[in-house]
Amino acid sequence: MTPGSDGAAASRRGRSSPVGTSVEKAMRILEALAVEDGPHRLMDVAERAGVPRSTAYRVLATLGAQGFAQNCGDGRYGIGSRLGGLGARVVRMLSTGVGPTLQELQRGAGGNTVHLAVRVGDHAVYLHKVDNDKPYEMRSRVGNQLPLHSTAIGKAILAHLPPGEVEAIVTTAGMASRTPATITEVGALHAELADVRERGFALDDEENELTVRCIGAVVLDRSGRPRGGISVSSVTFMLDREELLGYVPLLQATARKVAGLI
Known part of the structure; x- marks a missing residue:
């Protein structure tokens, strides 16, 4: 090739x-x-x-x-109603399989919000969410789309794709500036993805939404291709960066477990 x-x-x-x-x-x-x-x-x-x-x-x-x-x-x-019903059954099936595992992650990660998303073309879609037990609620919802270049799950997915495919995705989807911290240049994104591969997780440090910080790990299929990812999310005024990073080992272990369930 x-x-x-x-x-x-x-x-x-x-x-x-x-x-x-x-x-x-x-x-x-x-x-x-x-x-x-x-x-x-x-x-x-x-x-x-x-x-x-x-x-x-x-x-x-x-x-x-x-x-x-x-x-x-x-x-x-x-x-159409048939597609909507099929989508609901798929979400229900996945939730039944991974729900307890994600709930276990949420409890072990300080009760913070946990998401599961899958890649759909040039974006990802939330399939499951375990809400936090805090006095605030994340605005995310099952079915919401999320950009790949500015989110922890998205960067975890991109880091496991060939560089040419990454560039094709951002060419189609763009690299919208979501916050002042968003990466909006392809070269900088490739450098960030190299760091993600080296450390084994992705960090969204107010890159997609102000005051929201997330860590994400990729979920791979049997061929080693990224199918999606899971994340732990919090707000910056409730949890500092170092404490959030302390949940990385549990996040990575959960991502490997989820890969065998979906």
């Missing part, structure tokens, strides 16, 4: 590319439908999926007939 060919392949598979089988196009369209703040305009679904509008229209008609998409009647499309 020539240098950068894995990145080129990732780019060809990305949402900005019109190539792919009918199944691949349908999967990208389903992913585009699942973006928050729907229902979505046909042109937006087509753009996110990287397909012509005519293709998006045809695929959405088929998905609608099968209950996976819904034509809202105003030129916008949303998730």
Whole structure:
């Protein structure tokens, strides 16, 4: 394989590319439908999926007939009841398998908030959350999307991808400045990811949200590819950085255990 060919392949598979089988196009369209703040305009679904509008229209008609998409009647499309039900069953299945393990992590990590997220294209999605036992609540919710470049789970995922694939992801998703501490330059991100690989965990030190600090560890599949990650999150005025870092060994052990459960 020539240098950068894995990145080129990732780019060809990305949402900005019109190539792919009918199944691949349908999967990208389903992913585009699942973006928050729907229902979505046909042109937006087509753009996110990287397909012509005519293709998006045809695929959405088929998905609608099968209950996976819904034509809202105003030129916008949303998730169909069949897709929603399938998603709920998947979340329930995963929660049943990993819930007790994540609850154990939450108790061992000082009662702070624990998240499990999986990678979906150029972002990640929360699948499970164990709330903290503090007098405050994290704003995150199951189903929320999270950027990869500015979160602990996201950086843990990116650190285990080839550099070319990382660059394809940030080209598609961008590197929005979420706070003054967000990494917004590709070279700096690669340097940060090298540090993540060396130390075995990622740190989001108010990079995605002010006053929120998180540690994250990758969850790998059987082939060694990053499937997602788990995190422990707190607020800076309740828990200092060194105390949060003290939970890293437990976080890493839990991530390895979760990898065998999902």
